[in-house]
Amino acid sequence: xxxxxxxxxxxxxxxxxxxxxxxxxxxxxxxxxxxxxxxxxxxxxxxxxxxxxxxxxxxxxxxxxxxxxxxxxxxxxxxxxxxxxxxxxxxxxxxxxxxxxxxxxxxxxxxxxxxxxxxxxxxxxxxxxxxxxxxxxxx
Numbered sequence: 001x002x003x004x005x006x007x008x009x010x011x012x013x014x015x016x017x018x019x020x021x022x023x024x025x026x027x028x029x030x031x032x033x034x035x036x037x038x039x040x041x042x043x044x045x046x047x048x049x050x051x052x053x054x055x056x057x058x059x060x061x062x063x064x065x066x067x068x069x070x071x072x073x074x075x076x077x078x079x080x081x082x083x084x085x086x087x088x089x090x091x092x093x094x095x096x097x098x099x100x101x102x103x104x105x106x107x108x109x110x111x112x113x114x115x116x117x118x119x120x121x122x123x124x125x126x127x128x129x130x131x132x133x134x135x136x137x138x139x
Contacts, residue, residue, distance in 0.1 A: 002137050005041050009033065009076040021069035027096070031062065031107055034080040034094055042131040054115060055122040060089075061110040068104045075099035082136045088113050088121040090132065 009030050017023040035057070039046050050056045070076055077097040084091040094107040115122040124132070 002133075003135060004079045004081040004137065005034070005038050005135055006077060006079050007034070007037055009078055011070055011072055011074050011076060013072060016072055021071050022074075024064070024066070027064050027066075027105060027107065028062065030076070030078055030096070031064075031094060031109060034078055035092065035109070035111070038080050038082075038092070038135060042134060044128065044131055049128075050116055053125065053128065054117065055113045055124075056116045057111045057113055059109055060112050062107070063109075064105060064107040066105050068098075068102060070096070070098060070104055076104075077101075080135070082132055083108075083139045085124075085129065085132055085136050087123045093137075 011022055015022050015026045036046065039049070039057070044053075046057065075098060077099075079095040079097070081093050082090050083093045089110060089112045092109045092111065094105075094109070095103060096105040096107075098104050113122050113124060114120060
């Protein structure tokens, strides 16, 4: 069954900027957490892929659209899924919702899998493709 990975983040005082809401850079940290959670959910933590498969995921593009701010004590629900899975790359989608289920931000990241020795693009094995397909919801 295709699904989104859903997890929660907390808003801490040090993440609040001078305007009184969550600083924009925090979203980039939440994106990183989402990628880590996704790799763990498919059973392939980043260090394991690097060690056992010889490939590492890198980012080639990040885009964030801010809809409404998060404030201290907001509940942050993060949804992550893959909208496109190519031979050596993937596009990940993110949605950030508050405790009222209001959409606060969306994001998209393109990742590339590279051979950690040659630093050139590496095609995903059938095993890895199948693992990622659990979270593949095409556009």
